Amino acid sequence: MRTYSRLIREALPYWKIAILAMLSMTATAAMEPLLPALMAPLIDESLIDKDPSSLIQIPLLIVAVFVIKGISEYVASVSSQYVAHRTVADIRSEVFAVQLDLPMIDHDSEEGGRLLSRITYDVTQVGEAVSTAWMIIIKDTLMILGLLGFLIYTSWQMSLALLLAAPVVSIVVKKASAKMRQSNQDLQTWTGRLTGLIEESLLAVKDIKIFSGHDNQQAQFDRINKKLRHEQMRVIKIQSLNVPLVQILAAITIGIVILVGTQMSARDLLSP
Numbered sequence: 001m002r003t004y005s006r007l008i009r010e011a012l013p014y015w016k017i018a019i020l021a022m023l024s025m026t027a028t029a030a031m032e033p034l035l036p037a038l039m040a041p042l043i044d045e046s047l048i049d050k051d052p053s054s055l056i057q058i059p060l061l062i063v064a065v066f067v068i069k070g071i072s073e074y075v076a077s078v079s080s081q082y083v084a085h086r087t088v089a090d091i092r093s094e095v096f097a098v099q100l101d102l103p104m105i106d107h108d109s110e111e112g113g114r115l116l117s118r119i120t121y122d123v124t125q126v127g128e129a130v131s132t133a134w135m136i137i138i139k140d141t142l143m144i145l146g147l148l149g150f151l152i153y154t155s156w157q158m159s160l161a162l163l164l165a166a167p168v169v170s171i172v173v174k175k176a177s178a179k180m181r182q183s184n185q186d187l188q189t190w191t192g193r194l195t196g197l198i199e200e201s202l203l204a205v206k207d208i209k210i211f212s213g214h215d216n217q218q219a220q221f222d223r224i225n226k227k228l229r230h231e232q233m234r235v236i237k238i239q240s241l242n243v244p245l246v247q248i249l250a251a252i253t254i255g256i257v258i259l260v261g262t263q264m265s266a267r268d269l270l271s272p
Contacts, residue, residue, distance in 0.1 A: 011087045017079050022138055024076035029142035031069040033150040038062055076139065088124065095119055116195045122188055168249060176242040183235045190228040197221055 011018060038061055096119055148163075201208065201217050208217055 010091060011083050013090075014083045014086055018083050021076055021079035021083060024072045024079060025139035026142055027072035028069055028076055029139050029146055031065050031072070032143045033146040034065050035062070036147075037150060038065065092119055116192070116199065120195075125184065125188070172245050172249065173242070176238060176245075179238050180235065180242075183231060183238060187228070187231045187235060190224060190231055194221075194224045194228055197224060 038058055099119070197217075197220055201221075208214060
């Protein structure tokens with residue numbers, strides 16, 4: 001949360017666009033519970049009771065919800081990415097200025113590739129964190145609260161199953177996030193080393209040719225390149241494993257909700 005708060009402070013100069021993004025995300029989140037809310041009268045009044053007015057009104061309302069949701073998602077995506085990339089540009093400029101002001105002892109003690117990677121790679125990762133933070137903190141949270149509120153309004157017994165599964169899902173996500181954070185740090189380190197080796201090789205290409213250092217440089221490059229590929233695959237494996245695990249837990253939760261719902265419907269505690 002401390003990192004997110006620092007990123008938000010960096011984005012404050014663009015608060016007008018940020019407010020537009022937040023309003024658009026709020027509108028997107030508000031549309032989510034409206035869809036299941038419209039499905040009940042669609043089935044009850046239009047398909048079962050054959051109400052002529054409902055046959056026209058409810059489909060039009062569903063189309064309107066999707067149109068509003070699509071427009072708000074577009075505005076939210078563009079405006080949030082605008083804020084994120086402007087923030088990245090500002091941070092990149094600040095980091096470059098700081099590195100120019102560093103004393104020579106700091107430049108000598110750190111690999112040149114790491115300094116390059118900090119500006120070209122690390123700052124870009126920060127931009128992705130900014131855009132992700134927007135989605136998680138605002139849109140996804142409001143969407144979950146809206147759907148949960150609708151479910152509680154419909155049946156508190158069914159919502160209880162979701163609340164019981166929430167801690168398990170949060171533990172899985174938290175552990176995956178910790179592993180992702182460590183893997184990304186290792187990925188940044190090896191990206192910096194690879195960048196440094198390339199920079200040094202290009203600057204000293206004449207010396208490499210004169211002293212026949214091609215094989216040595218190639219061996220170093222292959223070793224670092226292999227390690228970088230290994231770290232990239234670690235990140236991909238963690239990302240790929242995180243989604244199926246959450247989906248499996250969600251499927252189990254949905255199964256429980258359906259089971260509870262069918263039992264309640266059989267006892268006439270829910271609308272047909």
